[in-house]
Amino acid sequence: MDLEGFNTIQVLHHLYNLDQLLIGKDYIRALVQRIGEELHVKYVMVGHAIEPEQTKVESDFMWADGQFVDNVIYDLEGTPCVHVLCGTRVNCYAQGVALAFPEDKMLTNMKIESYIGAPFLHTDGGLIGLLVIMDDKPLEEYETLQTVVEFCAARIGTEYRRIAFEESLRKVKENLEQQVQDRTKEYQLAFEKLQRTQRQMISQEKLATIGRITFGIAHELKNPLNVIINSAEIIQDLIHEDMCAESIEKLALMIHEHGDRANEIITSMLKQARQESEDTTESIDVPTLIDRSLEMCLRSLSDLSFKSDLKVEKDIGSNLKTLVVNPAGIERVFINLFDNALYAMSKKYHSEKAQGYKPIIKVALEKVEKNLKITIRDNGTGIPKKFLTNLFTEFFTTKPSGEGTGLGLYIARQTLQKSDGDISINSEDGQFTEIIIFLPHQELPSPTLNPTKDIATDKKRPTTNEAMP
Structure with missing residues (x-):
């Protein structure tokens, strides 16, 4: 994608024009491919720090020369990725990155000239992993690219959190299904309500993450997202403590209310961007x-x-x-x-x-x-x-x-x-x-x-x- 003449929002709209039914790893893979193809960069990597020392990174998605390649594990010492993992913002080298990190032989062997990396985090600020783009030529419009990489990293971080959350819900669901076989019809009804709550939470999380497209949406989504996240955390605690379904349902109603509000905000802002009218009376x-x-x-x-x-x-x-x-x-x-x-x-x-x-x-x-x-x-x-x-x-x-x-x-x-x-x-x-x-x-x-x-x-x-x- 030729960035000349495009502002940051236009670039993001172009990149985010993906199948919105994709979630989790499928969405991340599609976004990595879109970044590589549309921004015309040679390498795009999404990876996570290996716990607990976090001295190495394992790639989960690796795009190179127009195709996905095998994932790799590499030491962080002496690489620009160290600076990404230590901070919370974008780390950019528009040119000369291999000279700046002579100990990183991979940069030299791959003839890497430019590098932009951004971390993605847990909701508590803890590190999940990083998004990196590299090229064998200097980066132009690198300030726009920095913003794009930061937004994409945040979007990818949401999908990583979704994957972990869905895995947690899957384990809870398996445990509850085993108990349902020996419980009463009342417990079965409670379990069905819990399933509806799970689907609502996943749906609202997806709606909320779309808010990163523009600053205006982010401004208006702040309050409803706080309510959704807090309610979801309480529901998780209630599930593990085997508490009553009534409390879970009430919190789900609050999530649904604020999720609807977030959805309405996104729809309205997108219509405004497309200059569509909202004429419903x-x-x-x-x-x-x-x-x-x-x-x-x-x-x-x-x-x-x-x-x-x-x-x-x-x-x-x-x-x-x-x-x-x-x-x-x-x-x-x-x-x-x-x-x-x-x-x-x-x-x-x-x-x-x-x-x-x-x-x-x-x-x-x-x-x-x-x-x-x-x-x-x-x-x-x-x-x-x-x-x-x-x-x-x-x-x-x-x-x-x-x-x-x-x-x-x-x-x-x-x-x-x-x-x-x-x-x-x-x-x-x-x-x-x-x-x-x-x-x-x-x-x-x-x-x-x-x-x-x-x-x-x-x-x-x-x-x-x-x-x-």
Whole structure:
């Protein structure tokens, strides 16, 4: 693939255009081949460090000169791979790698000129293995290649974790099947629920990993993925402890809820990238939608001190429905706005707690003529006046590097405008931020003539207390 004229996202889209039904080793093999062919590099290797010393690496997939070759085991000492395994980022030598590592005879024998390697990790940060591309000529556009290799390594790491997780589930399943032969019908029903939970977890993991395609998706997937991962770990513990199926099912519902949200985010972002329209008009109960969005954000808070001091004031009434385009997108708008408010208040809380600061978020909903007016106000850090005119500009963010993509408010306005709504922000630096959303209040048609799915009331969702066994 000639990288000239392509940005990083376009390169990733091109590489990721694989059969999405592939998983595990089949997916990794297909991705390794795609990397070699599309990037026109001579060698692509995916391997794992041999435990426990991790002084050697064994390749699991080895692409060389346009085909897969036999895997190898080699010592790490004196090779550039040592630097990859010791860190958590990409290690790049655009040229002269053999001269930089004269002890690595393989580089010399294979006439390797350039090298890029990236590790892939366990969820706790522990090392799984590494992805390496090598070529017999200097690398051009190596900065783009570094980003591509890092993203591909992360994607491959997900499949390695999936393989280990599926193997663990397979062993659990075999053990449970042996017990089922001597148990009652009630236990059989519990086992079937467990099987459904396993399939849901695998499906949601696959959906979540697709989020690495763009920074915007990664930004919005952060909260639902945290809930999915934590719930999955608890389910594993419950399976090994032979706990009741009811607790497992409740956690599975939470996984399903956040997995659906992740899937909707991915679908929406991909449609936006292809300039496709989302013209599905559905009924939503606005108070329920606001409640659920806020609850999702509060549930994801890990700062217990901030959470306990946070005061939430709501005046949103109940049973106030309207028709909107892309209801799931409207929900993401509220989630993003609540996330921003909690972020601003948490930042101020840790700097001014000693001075008696108490975080307060206020949410109000009222009918104004033919519109619904939603007001979200927080007493967080506020926004400097000079930034207010740029808040809805694509990729503009006031957050530090690595914490914001500048897409949240841009997408929020686009989503609301599709339903003939709008959003405005008023803020005073260091004092408050107030967001006002207008949505047209449209009368609902008769259910018998035009049945619609109310996403805000369609599913039974566990509360925080219900979700935990």
